[in-house]
Amino acid sequence: MKAARYALLAPVVFAVFGCRGQTSRESPIFGIRNMYDQERYDIQSESDFFEDKRTMRPLPEGVVSHDQEVDTRISEGRLTDQSGYVLTVPPEAIEKASGMTALLKRGQERYGIYCAPCHDNTGNGNGIIKQRAIAAGAAAFQPPNFHDDKYRHMPDGQLFATISNGRGNMPPYSQAIPVQDRWAIVSYVRALQLANPTLAGVVKPEPKKEAPPAPVHHVEVKADHIVIDQKIQFTAGKNTIAEESNALLDELAATFKANPQIKKVEIQGYTSAEGDKAKNVTLSTDRAKAVVSALVQRGVSKDILVAKGYGPDKPIADNGTDEGKEKNRRVEFLILEPAAPKH
Numbered sequence: 001m002k003a004a005r006y007a008l009l010a011p012v013v014f015a016v017f018g019c020r021g022q023t024s025r026e027s028p029i030f031g032i033r034n035m036y037d038q039e040r041y042d043i044q045s046e047s048d049f050f051e052d053k054r055t056m057r058p059l060p061e062g063v064v065s066h067d068q069e070v071d072t073r074i075s076e077g078r079l080t081d082q083s084g085y086v087l088t089v090p091p092e093a094i095e096k097a098s099g100m101t102a103l104l105k106r107g108q109e110r111y112g113i114y115c116a117p118c119h120d121n122t123g124n125g126n127g128i129i130k131q132r133a134i135a136a137g138a139a140a141f142q143p144p145n146f147h148d149d150k151y152r153h154m155p156d157g158q159l160f161a162t163i164s165n166g167r168g169n170m171p172p173y174s175q176a177i178p179v180q181d182r183w184a185i186v187s188y189v190r191a192l193q194l195a196n197p198t199l200a201g202v203v204k205p206e207p208k209k210e211a212p213p214a215p216v217h218h219v220e221v222k223a224d225h226i227v228i229d230q231k232i233q234f235t236a237g238k239n240t241i242a243e244e245s246n247a248l249l250d251e252l253a254a255t256f257k258a259n260p261q262i263k264k265v266e267i268q269g270y271t272s273a274e275g276d277k278a279k280n281v282t283l284s285t286d287r288a289k290a291v292v293s294a295l296v297q298r299g300v301s302k303d304i305l306v307a308k309g310y311g312p313d314k315p316i317a318d319n320g321t322d323e324g325k326e327k328n329r330r331v332e333f334l335i336l337e338p339a340a341p342k343h
C-alpha cells in the first residue's frame with residue numbers, strides 16, 4: 001500500500017523538478033502574465049497612433065530636459081555668441097571631473113574604447129579598423145594622424161565638435177558618448193599630442209642607416225697605364241668575357257669617363273707561350289677587341305680605344321711554369337695620348 005502511494009507520487013515529483021537545468025526552444029509558459037510580456041514599439045518603428053507616424057517622440061518645442069546642457073561652450077564646443085570654437089576645454093568640465101587628472105584618466109579609457117580602433121592608441125591614425133579597411137581595398141578610409149600640425153593647432157572645441165558630429169568617413173558619436181566624456185577624450189587627445197610618441201618610445205625612431213661599404217677600387221690610372229689589380233677573365237681558348245668580370249669592366253668604363261684627359265688607349269691582349277703562335281696572336285687580338293666592345297657598350301667612346309693582340313710577346317713571367325703562363329695571359333691598357341712625360 002505504501003509502495004503504491006510512492007509510485008503515484010513519482011510523476012508529480014518529476015513534473016515539478018524533472019526539467020530543471022535543461023534548455024528548451026519553446027516559449028515559456030506564464031501562469032500569470034506580468035511584465036515579461038509587454039506590448040511595446042521598437043525604436044525607429046512606425047506607429048499609427050501618432051499623426052507623424054513616429055514612435056520615437058521628439059521633445060515638445062521649448063522643453064529643456066534636466067541633463068541637457070544649455071551652455072554652447074560646453075554642449076557644442078562653440079563660443080556663446082557662436083563666433084567660433086572654444087580654444088580650450090571649458091573649466092566647468094574639468095571641475096565636474098574634480099580635476100584634470102581624473103578627466104584625463106576617464107578620457108584615456110573612453111579614447112581606448114571609442115577612438116583607438118580607428119585612430120590607434122598612439123593617435124597616429126593607423127588603428128585596426130583602418131588596417132582592415134585598407135586590406136579590404138577601401139583606400140579612402142584614412143583617419144588622420146593627430147600628431148600632424150593641423151590637429152595640434154585645432155581648437156579644443158573643434159575636436160569636440162568632430163566627435164559630436166563626425167566628419168567625412170567618421171560617424172558622429174554624440175549618441176554614444178555623453179558631453180562630459182567627449183571633453184575627457186578631447187583632453188586625452190591633447191595629452192597624446194604633448195606626449196609625442198616619438199620621444200616616448202611608442203613609435204620607434206627610424207633605424208640609423210648603415211653607411212654603404214666603401215667601394216673597392218680595382219682600377220688605377222698611372223702615368224702611362226691604366227692598371228687593374230684583377231684579371232679580365234675569358235672562357236678558356238675563346239674571346240668570351242666571363243660574367244664575373246662585369247663589375248671590373250663597369251669600373252674600367254667609369255674610370256674612362258672620369259678621366260676625359262685620356263685621349264687614346266691601346267688595349268693589349270697577351271697569351272702565354274703555350275700552343276701555336278699565330279693562333280695565339282689571333283686569340284689575343286680577339287680578346288682585346290672583346291674588351292673594346294664591352295667598354296663601348298658601357299658608354300666609352302670607341303674613338304679612343306685601339307685593340308691590339310700581341311700573342312706570347314712581351315712575357316712578364318716564366319712560361320716554364322703554370323703560374324707564369326697564367327700571369328702572361330692578360331689584358332693591359334697602355335695610354336698612348338697624352339704621352340707620359342719622359343723622365
Ligand code: HEC
Pocket residue numbers: 111114115116117118119129141142143144151159162163167168169170171173185189
Ligand atoms: C570608425 C573609425 C573612426 C572612429 C571610431 C573615430 N574616427 Fe575620427 N576619423 C575617422 C576618419 C576616417 C577620419 C577622416 C575623415 C575624413 O576626412 O573623411 C576621422 C577624422 C577625425 C578627426 C579630424 C577631423 C578634421 O576636421 O580633419 C578628428 C579630430 C577625429 N577623427 C577624432 C576622433 C576621436 C576623438 C574619436 C573618438 C571619439 C574618433 N575620431 C573616432 C575615423 C574614425
